[in-house]
Amino acid sequence: MLISPFKLKRLGMLGMNCRNRDFIGRYNDRRLYPLVDNKLKTKLLAEEYQVATPQLRFTIREQHQISHVGNLLKSLKGFAIKPAKGSGGKGIWVITGRDGDDFVKSSGAIITLEDIRRHLSNTLAGLYSLGGANDEVLIEDLIEFDDCFKDFSFEGVPDIRIVVFRGFPVMAMLRLATRASDGKANLHQGAVGVGIDLATGRSLNAVQYGRPVYQHPDTKRDLSDINIADWHGMLMLASRCYDMTGLGYIGADIVLDANRGPELLELNARPGLAIQVANGRGLLPRLRHVEALKEKQFPDALSRVNYVQERFAAETLL
Amino acid sequence: MKMQRLPFYLMILALLVAGLGTAWLRHVETDVPLMPGEQKPVWLVEARIDFFAQGGETTVRLDLPDVTPGFRLIREQAASSGYGFAVLNDNNNRRAEWTRRNAAGYQTLYYNAQYLPVSRSAEDSLEPGQFSPEVRDVFWDEPQATAARELLRGALSRSTTPASTAREILKLLNSNSPDQNAELLLAAEPGRADLLVNLLNQSGVAARTVMGLYLEDARRRQSLTPMVEVYTDDGWVVINAETGEQGLPENLLLWSRGETAQLDVIGGENSRLSFSMIRQTVPAMALSNTQFSDNIFSLLGVYSLPIEEQGMFKLLFLLPLGALVVVFMRVVVGLKTAGTFMPILISLAFLQTTLVPGLISFILIVGLGLLLRSYLSYLNLLLVARIAALIVLVIFLIGVLSLVGYRLGFNAGITVTFFPMIIIAWTIERMSILWEEEGVREVLTQGGGSLLVAVLAYLLMSVGVINHLSFNFPELNLVILALILVMGQYTGYKLSELYRFQSMRADD
Numbered sequence: 001m002l003i004s005p006f007k008l009k010r011l012g013m014l015g016m017n018c019r020n021r022d023f024i025g026r027y028n029d030r031r032l033y034p035l036v037d038n039k040l041k042t043k044l045l046a047e048e049y050q051v052a053t054p055q056l057r058f059t060i061r062e063q064h065q066i067s068h069v070g071n072l073l074k075s076l077k078g079f080a081i082k083p084a085k086g087s088g089g090k091g092i093w094v095i096t097g098r099d100g101d102d103f104v105k106s107s108g109a110i111i112t113l114e115d116i117r118r119h120l121s122n123t124l125a126g127l128y129s130l131g132g133a134n135d136e137v138l139i140e141d142l143i144e145f146d147d148c149f150k151d152f153s154f155e156g157v158p159d160i161r162i163v164v165f166r167g168f169p170v171m172a173m174l175r176l177a178t179r180a181s182d183g184k185a186n187l188h189q190g191a192v193g194v195g196i197d198l199a200t201g202r203s204l205n206a207v208q209y210g211r212p213v214y215q216h217p218d219t220k221r222d223l224s225d226i227n228i229a230d231w232h233g234m235l236m237l238a239s240r241c242y243d244m245t246g247l248g249y250i251g252a253d254i255v256l257d258a259n260r261g262p263e264l265l266e267l268n269a270r271p272g273l274a275i276q277v278a279n280g281r282g283l284l285p286r287l288r289h290v291e292a293l294k295e296k297q298f299p300d301a302l303s304r305v306n307y308v309q310e311r312f313a314a315e316t317l318l
Numbered sequence: 319m320k321m322q323r324l325p326f327y328l329m330i331l332a333l334l335v336a337g338l339g340t341a342w343l344r345h346v347e348t349d350v351p352l353m354p355g356e357q358k359p360v361w362l363v364e365a366r367i368d369f370f371a372q373g374g375e376t377t378v379r380l381d382l383p384d385v386t387p388g389f390r391l392i393r394e395q396a397a398s399s400g401y402g403f404a405v406l407n408d409n410n411n412r413r414a415e416w417t418r419r420n421a422a423g424y425q426t427l428y429y430n431a432q433y434l435p436v437s438r439s440a441e442d443s444l445e446p447g448q449f450s451p452e453v454r455d456v457f458w459d460e461p462q463a464t465a466a467r468e469l470l471r472g473a474l475s476r477s478t479t480p481a482s483t484a485r486e487i488l489k490l491l492n493s494n495s496p497d498q499n500a501e502l503l504l505a506a507e508p509g510r511a512d513l514l515v516n517l518l519n520q521s522g523v524a525a526r527t528v529m530g531l532y533l534e535d536a537r538r539r540q541s542l543t544p545m546v547e548v549y550t551d552d553g554w555v556v557i558n559a560e561t562g563e564q565g566l567p568e569n570l571l572l573w574s575r576g577e578t579a580q581l582d583v584i585g586g587e588n589s590r591l592s593f594s595m596i597r598q599t600v601p602a603m604a605l606s607n608t609q610f611s612d613n614i615f616s617l618l619g620v621y622s623l624p625i626e627e628q629g630m631f632k633l634l635f636l637l638p639l640g641a642l643v644v645v646f647m648r649v650v651v652g653l654k655t656a657g658t659f660m661p662i663l664i665s666l667a668f669l670q671t672t673l674v675p676g677l678i679s680f681i682l683i684v685g686l687g688l689l690l691r692s693y694l695s696y697l698n699l700l701l702v703a704r705i706a707a708l709i710v711l712v713i714f715l716i717g718v719l720s721l722v723g724y725r726l727g728f729n730a731g732i733t734v735t736f737f738p739m740i741i742i743a744w745t746i747e748r749m750s751i752l753w754e755e756e757g758v759r760e761v762l763t764q765g766g767g768s769l770l771v772a773v774l775a776y777l778l779m780s781v782g783v784i785n786h787l788s789f790n791f792p793e794l795n796l797v798i799l800a801l802i803l804v805m806g807q808y809t810g811y812k813l814s815e816l817y818r819f820q821s822m823r824a825d826d
Contacts, residue, residue: 002816003823009811013819017649018809063700090755118698125701127751189756210821277821 012282014273019249023287027166027248028269035245036267040084040136042245049244051237052263054080054255055141066120070113078142081119083128085135087268089184091128093119094156096142106155106183143263146256148229152176154218155183160196160234160254163271163283166295167242168304169235170286170312172196173275174226178208179218187274192216194223195279199313201231205280206318214318224318232305234262239301241267251275286312326807330800337796344619344791348610349602354786356602360392361533361595363571364430367581369589371421376585378427381574382412388438389571392609394431401427425586432598433533433571434605456520462506465499470521480523480550481557481564487517488562511544511559524549528556529580530570531593538594542573542580603790619792633666635788638798640665640775645805647771652812655771656748656764660741664768665775667737673776677769679719680737684765686715687746688753695750709743 008015014023035041046053057079058072073079077098083091093116094106102110120137122128129135149158156177163171173193177183180190187193192213195204203226206213215222228234238252241264251271257263276282289311298304344350367378382405383391396403401416416427458466473486491500491510507513511527518525529542547554556566566572574580583589607621620631640662647653655661668676690711694704716737745768753761778784787794 001820001823003820005811005816008816008819008822011822013811013815013822015809015811015815016652017812021807021809121698122701127701207821210818212821273815273818277819280822 012284013276014283014287016273019273023249024270029246032245032247033269036247036250036269038084039082039138039266042267045244046264049240051240051244052260054143054263054265057139057141060120060124060137063121063124066117069117069120080140080142082138082140083123083135084138085129085133089186091123094142143255144258146229146258148227151219151221152216152226154178156185157255159185159265160228161271161275162235162238162252162254163275164238164242164250164252165287165290166248167239167301168290168308169198169238170290170308171275171279171283172198173278174228176216193274193278194226196228197314197317198235199309201228202226203318204314205278207278210277229256230261235305235309236301237262237264239304243301330804333796333800337793337800340793341791344615348613348615349606350790351602354782357599358602358605359435359597359599361433362430362598363433363531363593363595364428366592366594367427367589369425369583369586371423371425371586373422374420374585376418376421378416379582380414380429381580382414383571383573384410384412384575386433386572387566388435388568389433390436392432392434392605396429398427421585453522453524454519456516462503465502466517466520469499469503470517474521480548481555483521483523484514484518484546484548484557485562487514488559492562509544511546514546514559518548528572529574531573533569533571533595535597540593540595619790632789633669635792635795636779637662638795639778639784639788642798642802643775643778644771645802649805649808650812652814653767653771654764655768656745660745661768661771662775663738663741664772665779668772668776669779673773682719683712683715683737683742684746684749687712687742688750691746691750705743705747708746709739712739712743
């Protein structure tokens with residue numbers, strides 16, 4: 001069954017055409033895209049602006065470095081391999097432990113050093129980058145996720161997507177990996193999307209495959225129990241990404257590390273629209289509201305976060 | 319920064335007007351038909367000249383039509399072995415001239431011309447440069463002079479204008495029981511046309527004899543019919559001296575207007591001029607090409623290029639339509655395709671292979687390619703080398719498919735080569751990665767989406783009318799450009815989003 005376009009309009013749902021033309025096209029300067037399309041650049045920029053990110057161990061830029069990778073990985077127990085130019089989580093391998101000389105992936109699969117080398121080689125050749133351009137690889141520390149997410153995720157780290165428009169966080173969603181999503185946090189692969197109230201960090205609404213859910217499908221925990229720790233800090237982190245990149249319409253992917261607090265995983269200059277389904281409401285009214293605000297009255301991240309926490313507070317929770 | 323809407327829509331309007339306007343002008347100016355396969359009737363008129371040559375230098379001159387109201391000359395040629403032939407043009411009077419140093423015995427010369435019936439325009443009746451023709455002086459012998467005076471007196475008393483004068487004179491001449499004056503004049507001058515011209519000139523009305531040819535299908539041995547032209551306030555009006563009918567009949571081709579003889583044979587005798595004619599139909603397209611080859615619109619078209627390049631342009635001009643389909647399917651419908659414009663390239667290939675064989679061979683190649691690719695992924699190759707290897711394998715695949723197809727008697731097997739190899743290799747590579755990362759479902763969605771768009775574009779491109787219009791009216795691509803620009807402004811929901819956001823129905 002299809003939904004009528006008039007109803008979508010009434011709900012304020014943002015469509016892809018409208019997003020591309022009225023927001024991405026108008027507020028995102030193409031010149032600035034490399035800052036977010038390349039995770040290494042994002043990371044260096046984040047250090048400059050003192051925005052927390054996962055600890056970088058080392059990078060691989062040339063094919064010949066791959067032969068030494070065995071030595072470099074020796075000291076690491078768990079780590080994440082990320083292509084600098086990958087998009088949508090493509091090419092990210094999370095190694096959670098060791099099995100003798102071999103490595104254990106987050107899915108539980110055992111892989112050899114040779115597998116890792118091949119993956120690195122493919123990545124450098126541009127398998128995961130747009131248009132097959134030469135790529136770089138980041139090796140980062142693993143996230144130890146916070147206790148407030150205990151039993152809310154099946155394998156994989158839960159991450160929080162916050163859409164930031166002109167520095168104002170306008171909508172947030174928690175993405176929980178499931179067995180169906182194979183430990184990945186992509187909604188169309190079966191991850192659970194939980195809309196998060198901007199004022200409190202508590203859950204608003206949850207969906208899997210576009211249908212409402214109330215419990216995590218694998219762990220059976222009630223999704224209404226979600227209460228994200230340090231929510232204000234997380235919004236601050238997201239809001240500062242605007243000052244950092246200058247991009248008007250971005251999606252910030254943030255994780256909550258048990259020891260280090262909120263950390264920026266990556267930025268996306270073309271954030272998807274599924275966040276609206278997870279929240280059960282459209283982005284458009286909030287975007288239009290923020291569009292009409294005068295920038296001078298909100299000089300820093302704190303004023304913007306305070307404004308949205310008051311203005312966009314939800315009336316009912318899950 | 320908001321874009322100004324008005325200039326944008328003005329530009330769209332300008333593109334539409336330029337595209338449609340130029341196409342219309344091209345249609346009106348050069349008769350390029352709007353529909354393919356349009357046929358037009360033409361008259362093939364053949365003049366045959368027979369004479370007995372006296373064995374010396376021979377020159378034959380035939381007066382040719384100059385201004386032909388209602389008909390347009392398309393092509394003319396002469397067939398006469400051993401004779402030099404030229405069309406001379408002096409003082410707007412065209413003449414065909416055959417020449418031969420030595421000719422003896424019976425000779426036959428042919429001249430034929432194709433005439434296209436066209437609608438008559440007002441200026442056709444006026445001969446250029448002759449706005450106030452002079453009235454000829456007429457001399458009669460007695461007693462005809464008296465008879466003419468008497469007859470004219472009666473006719474003039476009952477008429478006011480040159481046309482009515484002519485009508486009244488003809489009434490007297492053509493009556494069933496002509497009076498003495500009329501009988502006398504007719505006996506002296508049996509040609510009624512000449513008689514009428516003389517009488518009119520005597521009464522002070524400019525008139526002249528013209529020779530016309532009645533066009534009737536499949537007639538042979540016709541001769542020219544004398545007609546009378548009377549100068550009236552509206553220009554020259556043709557009158558049939560036998561029937562009194564005014565105006566130029568639809569099927570009358572004005573052959574000669576001058577006072578010179580129609581046929582002039584020097585060095586021969588017993589000459590005879592006869593006509594035969596036939597009604598043919600020819601493709602309107604070919605007609606337009608032969609008629610207007612040096613028209614500005616033809617110069618702006620692609621007809622002036624060599625045939626090979628024309629064939630290329632025929633495909634090229636279809637590309638914008640394919641692009642339009644892709645834009646529509648992606649922006650308005652929201653279909654996923656593998657590679658933005660790959661579907662157009664596939665649909666162009668379909669144009670060469672035709673649909674069903676094209677679809678079968680495309681799916682075969684991509685399917686087999688995916689199998690080979692899954693083996694390549696075991697070899698742990700660098701990406702560029704893997705795609706290069708895939709290109710080589712795809713070429714082998716295509717070779718094998720063509721050979722097998724040919725041996726089995728399918729000619730379609732050979733046309734597989736029209737598929738763009740590199741694009742196919744990349745498609746296979748991306749499909750294979752998609753398969754690993756997102757599963758077979760996504761591969762089928764994107765692959766199916768691409769094929770659907772390709773088939774739609776192909777179906778549109780293979781419509782005869784569209785094919786014809788895009789090639790003969792390249793300016794129509796401006797209209798497509800305008801449509802694409804308009805769609806680029808569309809910020810409404812995609813059709814697919816109505817499905818994607820269906821779960822929002824519960825919320826309100």
